[in-house]
Amino acid sequence: MREVDSNVSSTALKALSVLEFLGEQQRSVSVQDVAAGLGSDRTTAYRMLATLVQSGYVVRDESAKLYRLSLKVLSLARHLVSDDERSIQIVRSLRRISEETGETVHYSALDQDCAVLVFRSKGVQRVSVDFQIGDRSPLTSTSIGKVLLAYEDPRFVDTILARGLPKLAPKTITDPEQFRRELSLVRAQGYAYDDLEFAADMRCLAVPVFEKGGRVPGGIAISGPSSRFSLEKLDELRTVAAREAIDLSRNLGGFV
Structure with missing residues (x-):
């Protein structure tokens, strides 16, 4: 069994997993899509998405309630x-x-x-x-x-x-x-x-x-x-x- 590193933030890992999931999609996705893709509950998926929207790395379409990566992600790799x-x-x-x-x-x-x-x-x-x-x-x-x-x-x-x-x-x-x-x-x-x-x-x-x-x-x-x-x-x-x-x-x- 892999030893858990107490210095690792499980919340940060979940947020990064959401970013990776969105990056693999070729369309905007719903909260339920993210929850299903990550095997998490809808509440956790929504909280991670809201955090990423607040930080500017994810964009939310208010009318359709769908999410996609923002162009800010490009700045990380430039x-x-x-x-x-x-x-x-x-x-x-x-x-x-x-x-x-x-x-x-x-x-x-x-x-x-x-x-x-x-x-x-x-x-x-x-x-x-x-x-x-x-x-x-x-x-x-x-x-x-x-x-x-x-x-x-x-x-x-x-x-x-x-x-x-x-x-x-x-x-x-x-x-x-x-x-x-x-x-x-x-x-x-x-x-x-x-x-x-x-x-x-x-x-x-x-x-x-x-x-x-x-x-x-x-x-x-x-x-x-x-x-x-x-x-x-x-x-x-x-x-x-x-x-x-x-x-x-x-x-x-x-x-x-």
Whole structure:
């Protein structure tokens, strides 16, 4: 049983859960929607929403009595993705890959137990996988997750695997030891594939981007429908992505 930290505010955690729930919705929602989504009672949901409205992070439509995130939420993240030299370098690399391949290209970074999409360059393919900036993906069933874990401290990997490997698609790896072997392979070859592991109709590839000290805080990934993304296609795209990732790693001080 997990020990409860007396320094943690349960009220603050509930309010943050409401923010996360609202952020996942593509429409305004009611108090009852929030209560059902969080598994709480209506009174608690209403109190959390009222607090967030008062603080300016949530907007209430008085006529319909519905709630949505306010634009103030953007102010929390404005410094995370700033136009500094590092960000400019990453975006330029993504654009070069996208221009050469025609595919949408992503740069995702490790954030706690997920990979978060931070930058992207839109491709020209009409049939594609439309991930958005800010989307979070699991570490154990995606190519970018494998890349990030492959270069992490083994103790962190142990923590992630101890939480289980849920089966999300036909080829999701659910055996911890098999997954550890997969990470060893990723580290040896310098890239990772997701072959119908995250979704039944999608394949992906990812390559690491090294920074100072040999760290791998993020990586470049390309995802697409399995109807277009054969394993042979992944090989072609990986060649382009790996070449650009090496150049980017040099520019970011990852290679001496």
